[in-house]
Amino acid sequence: MKFRTLFGAAIGLALSASTSLADVTVKWLHLNTDPDVGAAWGEIVKNFEASHPGVKVEMQFLENEAFKAKLPTLLQSNEPPHLFYTWGGGVLAEQARTGAIKDLTEAMDADGGKLRAVYNPALVNGLTVQGKVYALPYQTGLVSFYYNKALFEKAGVDAADIKSWADFLTAVKKIKDAGITPIAGGGGEKWPIHFYWGYLAMREGGKAAFDAAKASEGDGFTSEAFVKAGQDLAALGKLEPFQQGYLGATWPQTLGLFGDGKAAILLGFESTVYMQGNGAADGKGLPRDQIGTFAFPLVDGGAGQLTDTMGGINGWVLTKNAPPEALEFAAFLTNPESQKLMASKNLIIPAAIGSGEAIQEPLVKNAAQGLAASTWHQNFLDQDLGPAVGRVVNDVSVEIVSGQMSPEDAAQQIQDAWALDN
Template sequence: MKRSLVLLTAAVLVAGCGGAGGSAEAPQEGGGSPAKVEIEWWHLSTADPLKTLWAQRAKEFEAKNPHVTIKATVLENDAYKAKLTTVTQSGQAPDLFATWGGGVLQQQIDAGLVKDITDDVADVLPTFTPAALSAYQVDGRTYGLPTDIGVVGFWYNKKLFAKAGITEPPATWSAFLETVQKLKAAGVTPIALAGKEKWPGHYYWAYLAMRIGGLDALKQAATDHDFTKPDFVTAGQQLKALADLQPFQRGFLGAGYGTADGQAAVMGNGGAAMELMGQWAPATQADAGEGLGEDLGFFPFPAVEGGKGSIGDAFGGGGGLAVGADAPPEAVEFAKYMTAMENHTKAVEAGGVLPVLKGEEEAVKDPNLKQVATMLAGATGYQLYLDQAYPPAVGQQVNDSVAELIGGTKTPEEIAEDITEVAMSEG
């Protein structure tokens, strides 16, 4: 969600890939040179700084391991999900691929498509933070190396806020709705949204459900599959109240995320005052548009008055590298190389990702990203993106239903029923 821009890094305190030299052991061909190996690597880092950094890492690994060729497939978020779903449904998986963990990874594990790499990465596991690792571990076994972790929050244009006479970010939902109205009154488009891609819209409903029902409501729904309870309906009603204010940019229903006229570009070019997005937002804004520099600020999703959730509860996720069940050993070694401290720290310093290992915090230079990292460190609870936390069909229905609510074609009650129907069938 473009969660995609930041989902392919992490770091460890030792140099991976067979030790500091980064060379992978391979079977010998006729007692001489190692047998040729091709690694099929799928990732989503379509913009800099990560696009260039990952290409450099691949070339470095190939130079250290002349018998290895890395074939990278780089796709936008939605295209990636669609292609990976098609391939995995056929019983196959790339050698190395981006994962967000959660229910989607669990389904791939259950289908026997993902390698258990616990023993292969035992030497580096202690160097990652527990929070970063948790999404890729099941029953004490490890199925991926974390590459990023962060939270979703509001990125805002300080100059446009000042134009509307807004002196500080809103801390409550009612104040947020008032902020939207003030911005509109000042002739400013309040919010940029990639309506076409749907996943950015689900952030609003998920956060409102968290703030109103608390984290326990989302966890309970994963068990009883019931999204028709009052707290979920109320979340939909509050999102409808926002949509009724017509806060989004003109043509938002057909807008992508990272495209030249998409959500990130609208925000980066000063065409809207806010966007609800993850920690990768500044880099994407600068890549798709001009970027806001010092005019860019960040604030957490507001508290909802009377809600059971805490404003300290965070919603988001990171990303990791999963290894296909039939992948060659070199795929694991490349994952370790990608996640070596000296490699990953460069991505953190460039503002592409946040730390996922112990002791890497000082590499965060951007003040807004430091704020995100601080928020993450002090989070009272954490919820993974709903389209990854729940089984794929349920997550897709959440995205589709929220898009229908925002677009005005379904009511809060109807989308609650639709999501529940799919969840019940999957459960």
């Protein structure tokens, strides 16, 4: 094995030596649509190309859904990209299983683990499949509650009082009684609602419940914690907390509603402060100092902690035949300098240790600090559990909250999907 990699490296070296003047093109497949991120990446690519003569980075773009649908075919074609985006979880595991992507464990541990030491260990862990690292961590995120301070004041609700799920429900009632839509919900896309079910399950069962369910121990996803999470969610649904027509609302519409000040609460990403502005009717949205945030509250008698967090774990995957330059670029893109550059523009919560300090925007910085103090970071369930089970979680979350499905049936459906896959 060692010999083979050495041999491979030697050939690679020989090839790169003989073609050192010729261009190596790193093909980088991404799905970014944010022009600011694009500009920052352009800067990073320029820096990389300047320090690595003869290497060119070519960006290839696919839209989100197209990316997901096309990737399996692309990876098996003769022209796969060298570098592409991942959300970790079940899809990454599936890609790893087929051998279409590169095992990066050796590269991570080379030189006494120099590369591994760059990143937050929880994130490296999130991109590890059966002990092997398959992606370089790039960014992370935190899902938490954001609220409109003015509307809270109008309804006489103090965010500091929301300590438990029961408090939260009381606050929702109070806001509704004040004639304000309590929560903006994106039921049309389903996954925004899965944050509720996911967080509630985390608060009810803690990490232990998830570990057991994933190991197919005990009652799996039909165990008490998951049923209770459904019941908690159903209790929220009964209050009819969302805007009219939320079952057809897309995520941008949902953000816009919050940005327009038409709903008091949003369970959203760390980037909510910006996104609500983009989605708002006036293109500006709420002033930043009018947005407050609080962590997803605890449930009474639950095993979870307030510092257990849910959010994205994203990284860059290398395909099997990617040239060594692709790895160099991926490492460059995620090194502290590049990450600080991105963070200083408030574009990401970086994966590299210590880079989060560069974040300027207080609300984003707050999220980064929350993540740094995280006791357990759970990836989005619709990624983590794999696309098949994940979509079932999304589906049943909406069904529960809209009163179409009992929490018990929902838990059973998730367990059925899980059993079919594992």
